[in-house]
Amino acid sequence: MAIGQNIGTAITAILPAFIAAAVPPGTQRIALIVRTITLTVFGIGALGAWTARETYRLPVNALGQRDAAPISQEEYDSLRADFRSKKAASNVSV
Known part of the structure; x- marks a missing residue:
């Protein structure tokens, strides 16, 4: 996670x-170039999100295990209910 950050x-x-x-000063169609770069960056991000497990x-x-199956x-x-009940019990003040 830290490396990605x-x-x-x-x-x-x-x-x-x-x-x-x-887009140096004096370039024509600046908006088109910036939009294209932005669309490319978002496309790469969307592809990463779509292919992520x-x-x-x-x-x-x-x-990290390829054959891991969800519970x-x-x-x-x-x-989850177990965790919430334990958390609620630990938050009770005496």
Whole structure:
């Protein structure tokens, strides 16, 4: 997660310089060029989101395993209810 955050921050920091280099002063159709760059960046992001594997209901120790299967909805609901009841009990002040 930290690597992705740092790469994203670096790309965001470089973007103004990239736009200035791609669209120097006096360039015609500046809006079209900036829109094309923006559409390309959003397209790459959409492709990444579309191809990313869903991790909903996967146990933490199964993350990263190709053959990991999600737990059943009933088991997930049971674990969540268990967690919420423990959390509520620990938040009770005496």
